[in-house]
Amino acid sequence: MxxxxxxxxxxxxxxxxxxxxxxxxxxxxxxxxxxxxxxxxxxxxxxxxxxxxxxxxxxxxxxxxxxxxxxxxxxxxxxxxxxxxxxxxxxxxxxxxxxxxxxxxxxxxxxxxxxxxxxxxxxxxxxxxxxxxxxxxxxxxxxxxxxxxxxxxxxxxxxxxxxxxxxxxGDASTIKMLRSVMIKGLEALVAECFLSARRAGVEQQVIASLEASDPDIAWRTRGAYNIERMVVHGARRAAEMREVAKTVAGLGLSPGLSQATAAWQDIVAATHADPGDDDLIGRLDRVLARL
Known part of the structure; x- marks a missing residue:
């Protein structure tokens, strides 16, 4: 070579x-x-x-x-x-x-x-x-x-x-940007849902309900992974989601969810929490302690 x-x-x-x-x-x-x-x-x-x-x-x-x-x-x-x-x-x-x-x-x-x-x-x-x-x-x-x-x-x-x-x-980046609406958006949903549930003390009930509604998704594993990604790479993901919002707006549609996703990515990344092990509850607690 x-x-x-x-x-x-x-x-x-x-x-x-x-x-x-x-x-x-x-x-x-x-x-x-x-x-x-x-x-x-x-x-x-x-x-x-x-x-x-x-x-x-x-x-x-x-x-x-x-x-x-x-x-x-x-x-x-x-x-x-x-x-x-x-x-x-x-x-x-x-x-x-x-x-x-x-x-x-x-x-x-x-x-x-x-x-x-x-x-x-x-x-x-x-x-x-x-x-x-x-x-x-x-x-x-x-x-x-x-x-x-x-x-x-x-x-x-x-x-x-x-x-x-x-x-x-733009032919390739459009595919990437619109995929990220879903992938990074799910991360933000996990953060808002699980962090709120943990702070309210109802995380076990919320997770059990999700598992009953969508048994094909390993919610604890998925949640722990998503929180880790946001802690470690959230700042970069937030920058990406602002580009996603620009892409969606350029198509004449509302980028509200992508903008909110960028905000959540920034919030979690700014905690600089230790991802620690693979335990979902431990990760939620370390992020919440710094919010």
Whole structure:
């Protein structure tokens, strides 16, 4: 594998991909994360990058230098800004594929695409359709753009399994955004229902009623998982849901539920509660203690 890869953002998705690829020459991957510029976090980020054998870059331009594939895996609220910064840096290789895997509204991705294509690279709307763990690089991915087929070939060479869903930027992200109405919305419903029930002292009765009504759902397990996801990733999920609300509003519909979901994601994430073990009641108590 001779392709030079740049990772913009080196969080959960980026590390999952790199560890899944298990390349013989991981030094061909250069990574830049904004945490590398923060005195309190740069050492930990450098250790994470070194642990996977990738080359850490001190800034965006050095990460982009000579990269054929650029994976932008940051947060939804910074995706367009990152694309514009990359274009302005002058370091994007002509013809490089910019794979925007951030959970953004189609409008946001089209804004980012203008910057990338203006710099002579090719913008790819990439939607990551499920949690990256445990599947890592085998997580379902949808691609859309004029060069989506070329991007699919490049990802397949890394052992990934992308699906091309359209030739227009936004074709993939629309699917991702509307799926998130349900997935992240269920998390918010679980939080509001279970936290309220626990505070009222009726959680056992509420759970029993849910189990009787919907026996196919393991409510205790689902609830514990959803609370853990919100505690650990709620800030990122809130940013995504604001993009979801933008998508729904752009379709001429009310985004009220998506806006409320973003609010709940922010609330739970802001507690910085310890997810602890897999026990639902323990997780609810730790979150409630910080509300």
């Amino acid at each position: 001779t392709t030079q890869i740049a990772m913009i953002g080196f969080g959960e998705a980026a590390t999952a991909f790199v560890s899944g690829w298990a390349l013989d020459d991981p030094a061909r991957i250069t990574a830049f994360d904004v945490k590398s510029t923060m005195p309190t976090q740069m050492a930990a980020m450098a250790a994470k990058q070194a642990g996977l054998g990738v080359t850490g870059a001190p800034d965006l331009a050095q990460a982009l230098a000579d990269a054929d594939l650029v994976f932008c895996l940051i947060t939804a609220d910074r995706a367009a800004e990152a694309a514009e910064a990359a274009a302005a840096s002058g370091a994007l290789k002509p013809g490089a594929l910019w794979l925007d895997g951030n959970s953004c509204a189609p409008e946001t991705k089209r804004q980012a695409a203008i910057a990338i294509t203006g710099a002579g690279a090719h913008y790819i709307d990439m939607a990551i359709m499920a949690p990256v763990h445990p599947k890592k690089h085998l997580v379902p991915i949808k691609l859309a753009a004029a060069k989506a087929d070329a991007a699919a070939v490049a990802l397949a060479s890394l052992g990934m399994q992308p699906e091309v869903v359209g030739d227009q930027v």
